[in-house]
Amino acid sequence: xxxxxxxxxxxxxxxxxxxxxxxxxxxxxxxxxxxxxxxxxxxxxxxxxxxxxxxxxxxxxxxxxxxxxxxxxxxxxxxxxxxxxxxxxxxxxxxxxxxxxxxxxxxxxxxxxxxxxxxxxxxxxxxxxxxxxxxxxxxxxxxxxxxxxxxxxxxxxxxxxxxxxxxxxxxxxxxxxxxxxxxxxxxxxxxxx
Amino acid sequence: xxxxxxxxxxxxxxxxxxxxxxxxxxxxxxxxxxxxxxxxxxxxxxxxxxxxxxxxxxxxxxxxxxxxxxxxxxxxxxxxxxxxxxxxxxxxxxxxxxxxxxxxxxxxxxxxxxxxxxxxxxxxxxxxxxxxxxxxxxxxxxxxxxxxxxxxxxxxxxxxxxxxxxxxxxxxxxxxxxxxxxxxxxxxxxxxx
Numbered sequence: 001x002x003x004x005x006x007x008x009x010x011x012x013x014x015x016x017x018x019x020x021x022x023x024x025x026x027x028x029x030x031x032x033x034x035x036x037x038x039x040x041x042x043x044x045x046x047x048x049x050x051x052x053x054x055x056x057x058x059x060x061x062x063x064x065x066x067x068x069x070x071x072x073x074x075x076x077x078x079x080x081x082x083x084x085x086x087x088x089x090x091x092x093x094x095x096x097x098x099x100x101x102x103x104x105x106x107x108x109x110x111x112x113x114x115x116x117x118x119x120x121x122x123x124x125x126x127x128x129x130x131x132x133x134x135x136x137x138x139x140x141x142x143x144x145x146x147x148x149x150x151x152x153x154x155x156x157x158x159x160x161x162x163x164x165x166x167x168x169x170x171x172x173x174x175x176x177x178x179x180x181x182x183x184x185x186x187x188x189x190x191x192x193x
Numbered sequence: 194x195x196x197x198x199x200x201x202x203x204x205x206x207x208x209x210x211x212x213x214x215x216x217x218x219x220x221x222x223x224x225x226x227x228x229x230x231x232x233x234x235x236x237x238x239x240x241x242x243x244x245x246x247x248x249x250x251x252x253x254x255x256x257x258x259x260x261x262x263x264x265x266x267x268x269x270x271x272x273x274x275x276x277x278x279x280x281x282x283x284x285x286x287x288x289x290x291x292x293x294x295x296x297x298x299x300x301x302x303x304x305x306x307x308x309x310x311x312x313x314x315x316x317x318x319x320x321x322x323x324x325x326x327x328x329x330x331x332x333x334x335x336x337x338x339x340x341x342x343x344x345x346x347x348x349x350x351x352x353x354x355x356x357x358x359x360x361x362x363x364x365x366x367x368x369x370x371x372x373x374x375x376x377x378x379x380x381x382x383x384x385x386x
Contacts, residue, residue: 021297021298022297023216023218023297025216025218025219026218026297096296099296099350100293100296100297103289103292103293103350104214104215104216104219104293105214139367139371140371140374140375143368143371143372143375144375146347146348146351146372147343147344147347147372147375147376149347149351150340150343150344150345150346150347150348150350150351151340151343151344151347152343153343153346153347153350153351154339154340154342154343154344154346155339155343157292157296157343157346157350158339158342158343158346174332175336178332178333178336179336179339179340181333182333182336182337182340182379183340185379186375186378186379
C-alpha cells in the first residue's frame with residue numbers, strides 16, 4: 001500500500017467492506033472485484049491475491065495504530081485513549097474485522113504478534129505503568145493490560161451494541177468522551193497524570 | 194443437544210476444536226467427521242449438517258452462561274464475575290470461537306441477539322445498576338456495560354495473551370482471582386456489595 005492509486009483504494013475499500021460483513025473465508029476474490037468494479041486480475045497484480053490483500057490491509061491498520069500510539073508519547077493517558085478510539089471509530093469496519101481475524105491462529109498472525117502487537121503492548125506498558133519492558137510487568141499489571149485492551153476492543157467486537165446514531169460526528173464525540181471517562185477512572189491511579 | 198450420546202459428544206468436541214483452530218468457514222463437515230473418528234453421515238443425522246451443529250453448540254454455550262448468571266441472583270458482583278470467568282476458562286476454546294463467530298452478521302446471530310444476548314444484558318444491568326430494564330440505562334451506564342463485557346471477553350478474544358501455565362488448576366484460580374480483583378475495583382461503586 002505504499003503507492004496510493006484510485007484502483008488500489010477501491011479494492012481496499014471493497015475488501016474491508018466484505019471482510020467485515022462476511023468474514024475473510026467467506027469472501028472470494030471474485031466478490032471483491034465485483035464490489036470494487038474492477039477487473040479481477042488487478043487484485044493479483046497489486047496484491048498477489050486475497051491473502052496478500054488481507055495482509056496489506058491488516059499491516060497498514062496495525063502500523064497506523066502503532067504510529068498513533070507512538071505520537072501520543074508525553075500525552076496523558078486520557079488523551080491517548082481518546083485518539084485511539086477516534087481512529088477506530090473512523091475506521092469502524094476495519095477495526096472490527098481485524099480484531100476478529102486476529103483471533104484465528106496462522107503463520108501470518110504469529111509474525112504480526114511478534115512485531116506489531118508486542119510493540120503495542122510495550123507502549124501501553126510504558127504509558128500505564130512506566131515500565132520499560134513488558135516482561136517487567138507484575139502479574140496484576142499484565143491482567144490490567146489485558147483488561148484495557150478488552151475495553152478498547154469491546155465497541156468493535158460486540159457490534160450489536162453499536163447504534164447508528166453514533167456514526168454522526170457529534171454522536172461519535174459523545175461516545176468517545178463518555179467511553180474514555182470510565183476507562184480513565186479505572187486506570188487513573190496507575191497512569192501518570 | 195438434549196439427549197447426550199458418546200457419538201454426539203465426540204462430534205461436538207471435534208467441532209469446537211476445529212472451529213477454534215481454523216474458524217467456522219475453513220472447517221468442513223469432512224474435517225469434523227475425521228477428527229471425531231465417526232462416519233460423516235452421522236453429522237447430518239444428529240445435527241442436519243455443519244450449520245446445525247454450529248447453532249447447537251452456540252445455543253448450548255449461551256444458555257449455559259445465561260443459567261449461570263441467573264443462578265448468581267443474590268450473589269455479589271465479585272462472585273458473579275468469578276463464576277463466569279471459571280466457566281469460560283473451563284471451556285476456553287468454546288468461549289473463544291463463539292466470541293469470534295458472533296462478530297459476523299447473520300440471521301442466526303440476530304435471532305441469538307434478541308434472545309440470549311438481550312437477556313444477558315438485562316441480567317448484568319440488574320446486577321450492576323439495579324435497573325429492571327436495559328432501556329432504562331443511562332448512556333454512561335450503557336458504556337460501562339460494554340466495557341465490562343470487553344473485560345470479560347478479553348482473555349478469549351486476545352488469545353496471544355494466554356500462557357500455557359494458566360491451564361493448570363492453581364494457575365487458573367490465580368488468574369481468575371487476580372483478573373476479578375481489578376474489574377471489581379472499576380465497578381465496585383456501582384454494584385451492591
